[in-house]
Amino acid sequence: GNSVTQMEGPVTLSEEAFLTINCTYTATGYPSLFWYVQYPGEGLQLLLKATKADDKGSNKGFEATYRKETTSFHLEKGSVQVSDSAVYFCALSKGRTGAGGTSYGKLTFGQGTILTVHP
C-alpha cells in the first residue's frame, strides 16, 4: 500500500537558517505529492504540491521537487522565520485526470514534523 515517511522532529532552528524536512514515499504508479502546514490552533493548509516527476512546487519561499528516482519530496526553505513555526505534513494522493480537471483521491500522510524557529 501507499505510505509516507518524514524525518522525525522536532526541528529547532534559528531565524534565517536553512530548512530541510525530508520526505520519502512508497506508492504504486505515479502519485501526486503535497506538503501541508498546520499552524498552532488552526487546520491543515496546503503549502505546495507537485503532480509529476521533476515538478517543483513552491509557495511562501518553500520548495519541494518531486524526485521519482529517489521517491522523495523534501521540503526546503532558504531562510526561515519565526512565523514558520508549525507542524509540516508530507502527503500523497493518487489522482485521476478527466475532462473536468484532476480529481485527487484520499490523502496518505506522513507523521508530521514539528518546526520551531527561534528569534
Place this chain on the structure above:
Amino acid sequence: GAVVSQHPSWVICKSGTSVKIECRSLDFQATTMFWYRQFPKQSLMLMATSNEGSKATYEQGVEKDKFLINHASLTLSTLTVTSAHPEDSSFYICSARSGEQLGTQYFGPGTRLLVL
C-alpha cells in the same frame, strides 16, 4: 480561501456516552468530506469519506456502527462517536472538498475528544 469549521473544538465525556462532532464548510459547498483521526505524534489516519446524500465509505478497520457519519447537506457533515470509551480519545479532523476544486481538501481545526 475556503474555510472549514469544526464544533466543538474540544469535548470531555464519560465512558458510555455518545459525542457528536460537526464539520461545516463556511463559504463553499462540499460535495465530499473526509474524517481523520490523529494520535499524539502520529500521522492523520483517514477514517471515512462521505459524499453528500449518500452513505459514508469507511476505511478498513474502522467500525461504522461506532463512528456514525452523516453528510446531509452540502455544508455539514457530522461524526458521532457512539458509546465512547477511553480508547476513543483522540484528535478528530475533518476536511472538505468541493466539486469545483477537485484537487484541494480544506481542513478544519480539529476536535479533541477525551473520554473519561
